[in-house]
Structure formats: C-alpha cells, structure tokens
Amino acid sequence: MPSAARLTRPSVLTALVASSLGAVLAAQTVITPPKNKYTPQQDVELGREAAAEVRREYPIISDEQITGYLERAGRSLVAASPSNLNNPAFEYSFTPVNLKEINAFALPGGPMFVNRGMFDAAQSEGEVVGVMAHELSHVLLRHGTANATKAQNFQIGAVAGAIAGAIIGGGWGEAISQGSQFxxxxxxxxxxxxxxxxxxxxxxxxxxxxxxxxxxxxxMFEAIERESKGNTPPQWLSSHPNPGNRVQYINQEAAKLQIGQRSTGNGFATAKSRFSSLPAATSMADVGKGRGGGGGGSGRETASIGTVGQPVPAPSSQYKTARGGQLFQVSVPSNWTGVSDETAVKFVPQNALGAYQGQSVFTHGVELGVARAASRSLDESTDAFVNALLRGNPGMRVSDSQRAVRISQRAGIATALVGRSALNQTERVGVYTTLLANGSLFYYLTVVPDNDAQTYAATFDRVGNSIRLNDR
Ligand SMILES: [Zn+2]
Structure with a gap:
C-alpha cells in the first residue's frame, strides 16, 4: 500500500467528523453582536416598560388558540437560538395584536408583538415564523441598545416611553397616527x-x-416588498430597511443550512382560522385616535395648556434652554411650556394647546421631533413627510416654494403650508427638515394663525437657529 494512502485516509475521516452536521454544507455565516455599553438587564428593563405601554394601547388578542400558537412558535425559536446569545436575563413574550397592518416588532430584552395583518399576508407558517425569527434576532443581538451605544450621551432611562411612543404614535395630527411619523x-x-x-x-x-x-x-420579504409598491407601504419596512439583495442572500444562507425537526405541531392553521371569530382588525390610525392624536380628543394623552379659544400671550423676549431627550437642545421663549407626548416635543404659549369642540388643537408654538425618512434623499424624505401632513390635515396646502435653510449647521429644507384651524382661522405652518446621522428625518414645525404671523416670525427664526442636534 502506498504511504500516501495511509496519510490521506485519517484526514478524510477528520473532515467527515468535523462536518457531521451536514457533510456537503458550507459553514453558516458567523454573526457577531455589535458593540454595546449597556447590560442585558438594561435591555430587559427598557423592553418591559415599553411593552406595558404597548399592551395598554394596542388591541391585544387573547384568543387561546392564537396566543397558544404564537407562544409555542416563539418558544421553539428561542430554543433554537445560539446559547451564547440567549441571555438568561431576557424575558420573552409573544403577543398577537388585532391590527391589520403587516407588522411585527420586538422590544429590547424579549417582548414581541405580531399583528394579525402579518398572518393575513403570510402564505405559510414559515413566513410568519421567519419574521418572528428575524425579530428575535434583533433581541438576541441587542440591536436597540447597540443603537443607543452609537448615540452620544444617550440616557437609556429616558427612552422607554419614547420607544413605546414611537411604536404607538400620537402627536401632531393624523400624520402621526397613520404611522408615517415616528x-x-x-x-x-x-x-x-x-x-x-x-x-x-x-x-x-x-x-x-x-x-x-x-x-x-x-x-415573506418578497410579499412585503410587493405591498410597498402600493399606497401605504408596510409599517414593518420603516424600522427594518432592506439592506439590498435581501432575498438573494437569505436564499444563499439557506443553502448552507440543514432544516431541523419541527416541534410546534400544526396549530398554525387552527390559529389562522380563529381570526375570523375575532372583531375586525383595526388600524394604527384608530390606535392613534384613541390617544387623542388624531383629533378624536377622547384620549387621556390630550395635553392642554390653558384654554383654547382664550387670548394667547405674545412670546416673551426672555429665552430658556430645553432638551429633547439627548438628541437636541433648543432655546424657546420663557413663557412657553414644553409638552412631550413621547413622540415629539411641543413648546407652546398659554391657551395654545388643548381640546376645542371635541378636537385636539394646537394653534401657536413649535414642535420638534424625528420622523421616518422615506429615502436617503432629504428632498424625497421632506416631500413624503409634507404629504403625510397634508393628508392628515384636510384643507392644508403648500403655500410657497421650498427654500434651502441650515438647521444645526446642516442642510435643511423649509416648506410653508397654509390651512384652516379648528378655530376657523387661517393657520400658517412652517416645516423645517434635515437628515440625522442615522438616516432619520429631523423636523421643526412652527404653527401660528395668519393674524399673529408677524409677531411670531422673529421668534420662530430665533428658536430655529438655536437648535443643536447631538446625533454625531
Ligand atoms: Zn429588522
């Protein structure tokens, strides 16, 4: 026997042993969690608080067939997770929601919510479970707090409510309750x-x-992408942007993987059939209205400063510094009051915010916040944002051509709108937008009745010029 044969034989055996999980499969991609300065326990606390808020506001489904199925599917995914990523501190939960939007989301530390719309859009169980596995992966890799780690001086304790607010919506008019604005x-x-x-x-x-x-x-991604060609892009895509070639690289990864034994049984069909016994699915717009963000005025969130309809005092010439979380700081007249509704911050004078004839009204002041950018282009993202505002505020229109401006030393766009307020006054709205380092749209809105526009012009300029963004 030639010596070469004796030498090669053991090495072939070694190779066979090493690849015993799949003799001809290439190695699966190794995923390393990004840098994170927070503890897994902080993920859990953040997610727990935000989840409680979501459960208060969302139409949660309690049907046992559906909750039982989702729980079993979720647990089977957790059991299949890499043990080095599955932190014992995590508190997993899997909650079905009676909303028609194609959406699912997971909060830091484990709470996951899956919309009925996701089930409706899915052709097979694997499509729903796939999106859940994707959401679970954000939890395991701790991407929420990894984002916070990248942000300068971000104070984690202050953001649980903001996360819930971002998911639930609420704030300035219909644009927010439609989920177009975060x-x-x-x-x-x-x-x-x-x-x-x-x-x-x-x-x-x-x-x-x-x-x-x-x-x-x-x-499932192909189905979501198809939906996104329609008038209302699936909400899911706004927080989970397509990195490009999504379908191809998932299929390439799939070719490297061996499919294990399934343990969830066939509860999926039963669960799906149970939906027809539930009340009709509602929409995010309804959730927003419940919070008073859409003009319903019945939500407990309707903030008021004084009494709308009473005289509004002129802006003070004294200014004070205010902060929007750790994202920005701004100087506002000292007689304005800050109202944070978890998704944005308004600064308003006395009698300029509150309920009026059953509607939530904002007559004078400014609002600053962050919105989803429609694309990486400031022009396109601004147009989408303005269009959402116009859709949410019937009768409002663009009144002038757009101008280039500077916001916190970066390129911005100013758009002037005019509409009719609930008090039947001509209302002037200024929209100032710029892009943040993470690709989101930052906005500064000014609101004033036409009659008072002269008095407020210099104030709005001074407030706008004082904005300092801290995102990079
Ligand atoms: Zn994602």
Whole structure:
C-alpha cells in the first residue's frame, strides 16, 4: 500500500467528523453582536416598560388558540437560538395584536408583538415564523441598545416611553397616527442596514434549526416588498430597511443550512382560522385616535395648556434652554411650556394647546421631533413627510416654494403650508427638515394663525437657529 494512502485516509475521516452536521454544507455565516455599553438587564428593563405601554394601547388578542400558537412558535425559536446569545436575563413574550397592518416588532430584552395583518399576508407558517425569527434576532443581538451605544450621551432611562411612543404614535395630527411619523424612540428602534442583514442571517439560521425553511423568510420579504409598491407601504419596512439583495442572500444562507425537526405541531392553521371569530382588525390610525392624536380628543394623552379659544400671550423676549431627550437642545421663549407626548416635543404659549369642540388643537408654538425618512434623499424624505401632513390635515396646502435653510449647521429644507384651524382661522405652518446621522428625518414645525404671523416670525427664526442636534 502506498504511504500516501495511509496519510490521506485519517484526514478524510477528520473532515467527515468535523462536518457531521451536514457533510456537503458550507459553514453558516458567523454573526457577531455589535458593540454595546449597556447590560442585558438594561435591555430587559427598557423592553418591559415599553411593552406595558404597548399592551395598554394596542388591541391585544387573547384568543387561546392564537396566543397558544404564537407562544409555542416563539418558544421553539428561542430554543433554537445560539446559547451564547440567549441571555438568561431576557424575558420573552409573544403577543398577537388585532391590527391589520403587516407588522411585527420586538422590544429590547424579549417582548414581541405580531399583528394579525402579518398572518393575513403570510402564505405559510414559515413566513410568519421567519419574521418572528428575524425579530428575535434583533433581541438576541441587542440591536436597540447597540443603537443607543452609537448615540452620544444617550440616557437609556429616558427612552422607554419614547420607544413605546414611537411604536404607538400620537402627536401632531393624523400624520402621526397613520404611522408615517415616528418619534424620538424610533431613532432607537430603526435598525441600520448592517443590523438588518445580521437579523436576516441569524433569523434564517434559527428558523432552520427550529424546523422551518429559511426560504420562507425570503418569500415573506418578497410579499412585503410587493405591498410597498402600493399606497401605504408596510409599517414593518420603516424600522427594518432592506439592506439590498435581501432575498438573494437569505436564499444563499439557506443553502448552507440543514432544516431541523419541527416541534410546534400544526396549530398554525387552527390559529389562522380563529381570526375570523375575532372583531375586525383595526388600524394604527384608530390606535392613534384613541390617544387623542388624531383629533378624536377622547384620549387621556390630550395635553392642554390653558384654554383654547382664550387670548394667547405674545412670546416673551426672555429665552430658556430645553432638551429633547439627548438628541437636541433648543432655546424657546420663557413663557412657553414644553409638552412631550413621547413622540415629539411641543413648546407652546398659554391657551395654545388643548381640546376645542371635541378636537385636539394646537394653534401657536413649535414642535420638534424625528420622523421616518422615506429615502436617503432629504428632498424625497421632506416631500413624503409634507404629504403625510397634508393628508392628515384636510384643507392644508403648500403655500410657497421650498427654500434651502441650515438647521444645526446642516442642510435643511423649509416648506410653508397654509390651512384652516379648528378655530376657523387661517393657520400658517412652517416645516423645517434635515437628515440625522442615522438616516432619520429631523423636523421643526412652527404653527401660528395668519393674524399673529408677524409677531411670531422673529421668534420662530430665533428658536430655529438655536437648535443643536447631538446625533454625531
Ligand atoms: Zn429588522
């Protein structure tokens, strides 16, 4: 026997042993969690607080067949997660929501919510489970607090409410309740394209181990992308942007993975059939209205400063410094009051904010906040933001051509709008927008009745010029 044969034989054996999980499969992609200066316990506390708020505001489904199915599917994914990422501090929960939007989200530390709309859009169980595996991967990789780590001076304790607010909506008119506009918390819950790819690949690995074909995740993304060509892009895409070639790289990863044994049984069909016994799914717009953000005026969140309809005092010439979380600071007249509704911050004079004839009214003052950017272009994102405002405020229109401005030393766009207020006055609204380092849109809105526009012009300029963004 030639000596060469004796030498090669053991090495072949070694190779076979090493690849015993799949002799011809290439190694799966190794996913490393990004840098994070927070503890897993802080993830848990943040998510727990935000989840409580979500449960108060959302139409939670309690049907046992549906909750039972979701719980079993979720637990099987957790069981299939890499043990080095599955921190014992995490508190997982899997909650179905009676909302028609195609959406699912997971909060730091484990709470996950899946909309009925996601079930309706799915052709197979694997498609729903795939999105859950993707969401679970954000939890395991701790992407929310990794975002916070990237942000300068971000104070984690202050943002749980903001995260809930970002998810739930509420704030300035219908634009917010339609989910087109997100608050300061969305800054944390919006994942970068790098993080998206990580969650796609880890999600594919986890679902394969739990007995599902990762190609189903790719199919679900195709369905979501198809929806996004319509008038109302799925909410899901606003916090989970497509990193590009999503379907291809998931399918490539799938080819490296062996699909394990499934343990969830066939509860999916039963769960899906139970939806027809529930009340009709509501929409995010309804959730927003319940909070008084859409003019319903019945929500407990309707803030008021004085009595709308009474005289509004002129802006003081004295200024005070205020902060919007850790994202920005701004100087405002000292006789204005800050009202933070978890998604944005308004500064308003006496009698300029509150309920009036059953509507939530904001007559004088400014609002600063963060919105989802429609694209990486400031022009396009501004147009989408302005259009959402116009849709939410019937009768409002653009009154002048847009101007280039500077906001906190970066390029911005000013758009002038005019509309009719609930007090039947001509209302002037200024919209100032710029892009943040993470790709979100920062906005500064000014609101004043036409009669008072002269008095407020210099004030609005001074407030606008004082804005300092701290995102980079
Ligand atoms: Zn994602």
């Amino acid at each position: 608050g300061l918390g969305a800054w944390l819950m919006k994942y970068s394209r790098d993080y998206e790819k990580q969650a796609d690949l880890l999600g594919a690995q986890i679902m394969a181990r739990a007995g599902y074909d990762p190609r189903d995740l790719a199919r």
